[in-house]
Amino acid sequence: MIKISIQQEDFDVSAEIKSISSKTVGAIATFSGIVRDSSESNPLISLTLEHYPGMSEAALEKIADAAMQKGSLEAVRIIHRVGRLLPEDNIVFVGCASAHRHAAFEGCRYIMDFLKTDAPFWKSEETQEGRIWVSEREKDQNASKSWLSKKT
Amino acid sequence: MRILYFAWVRDNIGYSQEELSCPKHVRTIHQLAEYLKLRSEGHARAFDDMSAIRAARNQQFVTHDTELSDADEIAFFPPVTGG
Secondary structure, three states: OEEEEEEOOOOOHHHHHHHOOOOOOOEEEEEEEEOOOEEOOEEOOEEEEEEOOOHHHHHHHHHHHHHHHHOOEEEEEEEEEOEEEOOOOEEEEEEEEEOOHHHHHHHHHHHHHHHHHHOOEEEEEEEOOEEEEOOOOHHHHHHHHHHHOOOO | OEEEEOHHHHHHHOOOEEEOOOOOOOOEHHHHHHHHOOOOHHHHHHOOOHHHOEEEEOOEEEOOOOEOOOOOEEEEEOOOOOO
8 A cells, every 4th residue: 555645734643653554564664854943054944845746746656666566565655745844843754564674664765765866846945044945965866876786 | 848847947937837839959858948048047047057957758857868749748947855
């Protein structure tokens, strides 16, 4: 089971964990991405997330599909928020359910690594100095590339 | 052809989409960007450094040498920064 949501509203992590649980699931690993309170050295006022409607859902679906096929996952839940968010707000949630922990942990890592490079979302940060677009991180590019050369 | 702009590409251009039919010599994503540069100062600014631009054709990431057709939806945007 794969369920993807792109939404402005917040979500309830414990409800999402329950939603991917079942009698055959022995392990659920989750990842939560949260807004930090600073950008470089400036206090952050807000973070705004924009996406490419249609393509962003399809991209997350594709990443979740690949994760399901790669490991023995029973369920994947991805929620990505868009719009204006404040420090300590949730940004993203990934939950992977499996019979055993290894696949669940790997699933979360795999999904987040590809979400960072292959899903059309963009962040802009608002500080006292104004609003700036966040630029890509080379580290993220390398993280998703590393999966291509890794045999599991 | 429908053309969409996101993030700072859109901020430079001033709007998020436009419809246009391209002259015949515009065959690839790169040539389309070169052609769009002539439309306004904002377009010229947005496409000034093509190494900072990513593109999608019909909602799939593509490289700049990808060929186009008039029925395509093309999007231009910076490298993604979600998550």
